[in-house]
Amino acid sequence: MTCRCLxxxxxxxxxxxxxxxxxxxxxxxxxxxxxxxxCRQNETAFRKPLVRRRRNGEDTAPIMATxxxxxxxxxxxxxxxxxxxxxxxxxxxxxxxxxxxTVPEGRDETGNVEVRRWGAPRDFDIAAQDHVSLGERxxxxxxxxxATMAQSRFVALKGELAQLQRALxxxxxxxxxxxxxxxEVYVPFLVNEEALKGTGQLPKFGDDLxxxxxxxxxxxxxxxxxxxxxxxxxxxxxxxxxPIKMVCHSPSFRSEAGSYGRDTRxxxxxHQFEKVELVQLVPPEESEAAHEAxxxxxxAILQKLELxxxxxxxxxxxxxxxxSKTYDLEVWLPGxxxxxxxxxxxxxxxxxxxxxxARYRIETNxxxxxxxxxxxxxxxxxxxxxxxxxxxxxxxxxxxVPDALRPYLGGKTRLxxx
RNA sequence: GGAGAGAUGGCUGAGUGGUCGAAAGCGCUCCCCUGCUAAGGGAGUAUACGUUAAGAGCGUAUCCAGGGUUCGAAUCCCUGUCUCUCCGCCA
Numbered sequence: 001m002t003c004r005c006l007x008x009x010x011x012x013x014x015x016x017x018x019x020x021x022x023x024x025x026x027x028x029x030x031x032x033x034x035x036x037x038x039c040r041q042n043e044t045a046f047r048k049p050l051v052r053r054r055r056n057g058e059d060t061a062p063i064m065a066t067x068x069x070x071x072x073x074x075x076x077x078x079x080x081x082x083x084x085x086x087x088x089x090x091x092x093x094x095x096x097x098x099x100x101x102t103v104p105e106g107r108d109e110t111g112n113v114e115v116r117r118w119g120a121p122r123d124f125d126i127a128a129q130d131h132v133s134l135g136e137r138x139x140x141x142x143x144x145x146x147a148t149m150a151q152s153r154f155v156a157l158k159g160e161l162a163q164l165q166r167a168l169x170x171x172x173x174x175x176x177x178x179x180x181x182x183x184e185v186y187v188p189f190l191v192n193e194e195a196l197k198g199t200g201q202l203p204k205f206g207d208d209l210x211x212x213x214x215x216x217x218x219x220x221x222x223x224x225x226x227x228x229x230x231x232x233x234x235x236x237x238x239x240x241x242x243p244i245k246m247v248c249h250s251p252s253f254r255s256e257a258g259s260y261g262r263d264t265r266x267x268x269x270x271h272q273f274e275k276v277e278l279v280q281l282v283p284p285e286e287s288e289a290a291h292e293a294x295x296x297x298x299x300a301i302l303q304k305l306e307l308x309x310x311x312x313x314x315x316x317x318x319x320x321x322x323x324s325k326t327y328d329l330e331v332w333l334p335g336x337x338x339x340x341x342x343x344x345x346x347x348x349x350x351x352x353x354x355x356x357x358a359r360y361r362i363e364t365n366x367x368x369x370x371x372x373x374x375x376x377x378x379x380x381x382x383x384x385x386x387x388x389x390x391x392x393x394x395x396x397x398x399x400x401v402p403d404a405l406r407p408y409l410g411g412k413t414r415l416x417x418x
Numbered sequence: 419g420g421a422g423a424g425a426u427g428g429c430u431g432a433g434u435g436g437u438c439g440a441a442a443g444c445g446c447u448c449c450c451c452u453g454c455u456a457a458g459g460g461a462g463u464a465u466a467c468g469u470u471a472a473g474a475g476c477g478u479a480u481c482c483a484g485g486g487u488u489c490g491a492a493u494c495c496c497u498g499u500c501u502c503u504c505c506g507c508c509a
Contacts, residue, residue, distance in 0.1 A: 050436080050489075064489055216498080236466095365473050368466085 093197075094204055097351040099316050100325035106315025112328070113315065118299065119308030121332045122391065130335025131389040132266040134397055135161055138418055141267075152264070153256060153271045160415045164388065165274060167408035168381050169249050172276040172301055176378055180297045182247035182278060187227035189250055190218040195230045198356040200322030200348075207257045210271075220253035224277040225375045229352060232281055236368050237360040243290070244281040247378065249274070267382050268340065274381035280374045283360060284350065287372035291347040295327045298343045298378040304404040307387050308332040310339055324349045327376075331383070335390040342383045345376030 050063045104113045135141025140161040146154035157165060176182040190212060196202040196219060201209065210220040221227055228248045237244075252275045263269035278297060282290045295311065302309045314326040323346040330339035350370035353359070359368035392399045399415040406413060 052437090054436085066489090069489095363473095 093355075096321040097200075097319075097324045097348065099319055100347070100349075102313070103319060103325055104313060104315040107317035109315075109318045111315030112312040112318055115311040115313050115327065117308075117310040118303060119306065119332070121308050121334065124334060126395055128334035128337075128390060129393060129397060130266060130333075131386040132335075134335075134389045134393055134399070134416065135267075137397055137416060140416070143266075151271075153269065155267055155270060160412075161385070163409060164405075164415060165381055165385050167405055168384050168388070169274060169276060171304075171405055171408050172378060172381070172384075173247060173249055175301060175304065176247040176276070176278060176297060180245070180300070182245045182297075185228055185231065185246045185248045187224065187231070187248060187250065189221050189227070189253075191221055191227055191230070192216065192218055195226055195233075198233055199226045199229050199352050200355060201226065204321065208254050210253045210255055221250065222254050223252050223375075223377075224248040224250040224275060225279060228277060228279045229281075229358075229373055229375065230356065232358040232371070233356045235358055237281070237358075237371065238364075239283075239360070239362060241360070242282060243286070244279075246279045247276060248279070249276045249381075251275075267386050270382060273383075276378050276381060278345075278376050278378040281353075281358065281371045282374070284369070284372050287347050287349060287374060290372075291325065291327075291345065291374055294374055294376050294378075295329070295345040298329055298345055298376050301379050301384075302329065302331060302342070305384070305388065305402045306404075307384075307391055309342070320344075320346065322346075322348050322351050324351065329379070331387045333387060333390050334393075335386075340383065342387065343377040343379045346374065348373045348375075 053063065104111060106112065132141065132143075135157075138159075140158045142156045142158070143152075143154070146156045173184060177184050193202060196206075196209070201222060209222055212218045212220070227250075228246050231246070232244070251272055253272050256269060256271060259269060267273075278294055280290050280294055299309070299311070309329050309331045312328045312330060314323075314328060319326055326344055326346040328341050329343035329345070331342040332338075333340050349372050352373045353370040356373075358371050358373065360371050361368050388402065388405075389399055392402065394400065398417045401409055401413050401415060409415075
């Protein structure tokens with residue numbers, strides 16, 4: 001099995017704890033083995049005589065005493081069982097997913113393996129500008145004003161840049177709906193704790209979430225994955241329901257706690273960004289193929305936009321806790337002279353489904369099985385805007401519009417042409 | 419935000435402390451009957467989990483959720499959630 005470097009210490013602690021508490025105890029002491037059955041049976045057995053005596057006006061005290069005692073024992077057994085079950089549940093919920101066999105070894109992003117590469121970075125006669133200097137020209141991309149009304153890591157877009165973002169969004173949605181067969185969905189952008197547990201953001205990774213403090217807290221979604229996947233919470237699907245392929249445009253909100261000093265310039269790392277998300281629910285035997293297909297669907301956007309990119313197979317140490325296997329798509333950014341993540345396509349297998357209780361049956365009376373869930377950005381719109389600006393700039397700081405995007409910009413071929 | 423009414427099985431809808439996993443109807447499944455037929459009769463029919471070769475049997479849980487009262491809760495009490503009606507407000 002591939003090693004996950006980060007959580008391994010907690011894994012060891014957890015396993016030792018479980019083993020000590022449950023495995024090594026004798027069967028009769030295993031708190032997870034319910035022992036209230038005899039109590040319950042006796043209790044119900046006493047009930048009818050009790051009622052009969054009461055009806056007949058006979059003395060019920062002796063029976064009552066027995067029944068009462070049994071009830072006390074029963075309660076005690078239940079408490080012991082519930083505590084053990086909850087403790088076990090807490091441990092299980094904190095464990096990360098098991099990496100797929102094809103996940104490479106590695107402790108951080110340097111261990112990721114390039115799977116393929118598409119397109120070639122353009123040669124620039126003079127140094128390429130980054131999106132900030134391109135965008136701030138004419139005041140169409142304004143970080144300062146955003147910071148005055150909110151704080152840093154927010155942006156305001158105007159004019160052609162605001163339109164470009166809308167055009168990109170529309171283009172992505174249309175492509176996934178019309179060419180890749182996804183159903184467009186619209187969902188809440190604030191969700192409760194249960195929804196976040198269902199997709200694995202909680203309990204362990206709440207630091208990166210914006211919380212709205214109500215009597216019952218709500219959280220701004222860090223990705224549409226949360227509400228979209230939760231559409232199938234507690235559902236039992238039939239084979240005729242598959243494949244479930246959904247696409248959703250939404251804003252995403254991330255506190256970016258712990259990323260101080262990283263990507264502080266520009267739109268790469270923002271508290272609020274637009275994203276078009278792909279989500280699939282499939283039977284287990286189809287998830288591997290679905291993962292490849294979903295990744296290709298995200299890649300198709302980059303190809304249509306003529307943006308050079310590479311596909312990375314994340315190593316165990318860089319894998320998200322809920323994911324079993326993840327391909328990152330990294331787009332070429334001339335302004336940074338490097339590839340940067342623009343999409344993350346993951347196969348969660350049954351990890352989320354177990355938390356969501358999203359299941360299916362092969363036949364009407366068959367036992368329900370957990371589905372497999374997958375998702376990927378198709379794409380992160382903000383970063384796509386950055387990529388278009390930086391890759392399609394000319395020496396005047398003007399942007400030529402990729403062919404695929406022109407219908408969405410009223411036929412315009414150039415942006416920022418002042 | 420104010421006032422009120424609700425939440426029961428696939429659906430409708432009874433049930434105000436024990437014999438209730440829960441009447442009845444509809445729907446559905448199977449069987450039977452029948453030339454007046456867009457009909458009749460009978461039987462069956464909640465779900466999940468565990469156990470199991472098993473869709474058999476048995477066990478456990480579930481009448482919105484969580485707590486409480488009680489020997490015992492669909493039923494009584496508290497809290498929450500959601501739905502509906504009226505008013506207010508609002509995109």
